[in-house]
Amino acid sequence: MLDALVTLIGFLLFSMSFLALVSVETPMPQISQEDVQKKITEKPLQLTVSLREKETEIWSPFERIKSQTIPHNDEGMPDTAGIHAAMIEIKRQFIQENKVVFVPSAATSYDILISVMDALRVLEPTDPALFKPNEQTGIDEPVKALFPEVVFGNLLGEG
Amino acid sequence: MAAYRSIRFRRGRRKHKETELQLTSMLDVLVIILVFLLKSYSTSTNNFTTLPGLKLPLSASQDIPPDSLHLIITPEGMTFENNRIVEFELSAGSLGASEEDATYSLKAADLAEDGRQIKPLYAALTKAKDQAELLRAKSKARDAEGNPLPFDGILAIQADKRVHYDTIRKIMYTGATAGFKTFRLLAMKRDG
Numbered sequence: 001m002l003d004a005l006v007t008l009i010g011f012l013l014f015s016m017s018f019l020a021l022v023s024v025e026t027p028m029p030q031i032s033q034e035d036v037q038k039k040i041t042e043k044p045l046q047l048t049v050s051l052r053e054k055e056t057e058i059w060s061p062f063e064r065i066k067s068q069t070i071p072h073n074d075e076g077m078p079d080t081a082g083i084h085a086a087m088i089e090i091k092r093q094f095i096q097e098n099k100v101v102f103v104p105s106a107a108t109s110y111d112i113l114i115s116v117m118d119a120l121r122v123l124e125p126t127d128p129a130l131f132k133p134n135e136q137t138g139i140d141e142p143v144k145a146l147f148p149e150v151v152f153g154n155l156l157g158e159g
Numbered sequence: 160m161a162a163y164r165s166i167r168f169r170r171g172r173r174k175h176k177e178t179e180l181q182l183t184s185m186l187d188v189l190v191i192i193l194v195f196l197l198k199s200y201s202t203s204t205n206n207f208t209t210l211p212g213l214k215l216p217l218s219a220s221q222d223i224p225p226d227s228l229h230l231i232i233t234p235e236g237m238t239f240e241n242n243r244i245v246e247f248e249l250s251a252g253s254l255g256a257s258e259e260d261a262t263y264s265l266k267a268a269d270l271a272e273d274g275r276q277i278k279p280l281y282a283a284l285t286k287a288k289d290q291a292e293l294l295r296a297k298s299k300a301r302d303a304e305g306n307p308l309p310f311d312g313i314l315a316i317q318a319d320k321r322v323h324y325d326t327i328r329k330i331m332y333t334g335a336t337a338g339f340k341t342f343r344l345l346a347m348k349r350d351g
Binding site for chain 2: 001002005006008009012013016019020021022023024025026027028104105106107108109110111113114115117118121122124152154155156
């Protein structure tokens with residue numbers, strides 16, 4: 001029995017992952033296949049979050065939402081709680097929307113990048129429950145994530 | 160008789176008693192370790208390693224990254240698949256600054272396309288892509304039409320929390336020009 005225990009412990013220690021890594025996936029922006037004229041008439045949300053030196057702006061180029069400016073906190077960091085709350089309100093209005101364009105400034109650190117992306121994507125258990133109708137069954141289902149598809153909007157170097 | 164009374168004998172006898180194995184206590188300890196290991200056991204589908212001194216940010220994401228090509232960015236340089244490919248240079252204003260405050264930037268000689276592309280990274284990514292495509296061509300796994308499976312084009316990026324977005328976007332641009340379409344930004348899992 002002792003041999004079995006020692007072998008089992010050895011196996012578990014050997015195959016255990018001590019580095020608990022998680023990932024935040026972001027696709028490379030693609031050229032939209034939609035017709036520009038159609039876009040102008042239909043006016044998609046194209047939710048955009050711009051991270052500036054002193055504030056964060058949440059806006060839509062097609063003016064589907066009222067532009068919001070959230071000032072950074074006293075430490076000069078983006079107010080992730082404020083951004084998250086604003087994103088929940090927008091998700092409530094556009095429940096089927098999953099995409100958000102993120103435009104950070106060049107000096108934004110990786111740490112802030114991840115924390116803001118979390119605020120845009122993750123729906124915490126403490127957040128109010130959101131429901132969206134299932135198109136096939138018509139039954140309301142709980143929303144699992146806010147805006148899971150985060151695309152960087154300034155990869156070519158502006159800002 | 161004198162030997163039994165001798166100090167050496169008594170000391171020897173005591174020593175023998177102390178080294179006796181307490182099997183019950185040892186089993187208890189082993190069972191506790193086993194329960195702890197089983198509770199915190201998680202099978203991982205990736206072989207991502209990290210570098211000493213790398214400070215990863217915390218994330219609330221629940222997505223466990225599967226295995227893919229892997230780039231580590233420290234404030235001093237870049238490591239692709241365990242090979243150091245780029246060394247940053249100390250920024251002009253950081254001379255004499257402490258290790259925490261020092262900032263590094265890419266060397267001008269390593270950049271192309273108006274500073275958007277990192278040349279050594281592009282070379283490493285293209286080589287890795289070619290190797291992956293060659294392996295897929297040799298593999299027996301085929302799609303519905305009998306063609307080799309397409310290159311997945313996923314790059315996992317593990318960056319130090321101090322690295323700036325300016326560097327990340329150059330990496331993403333370089334990746335895109337080398338045929339990578341998806342980027343996985345890695346972070347440490349936040350508890351709770």
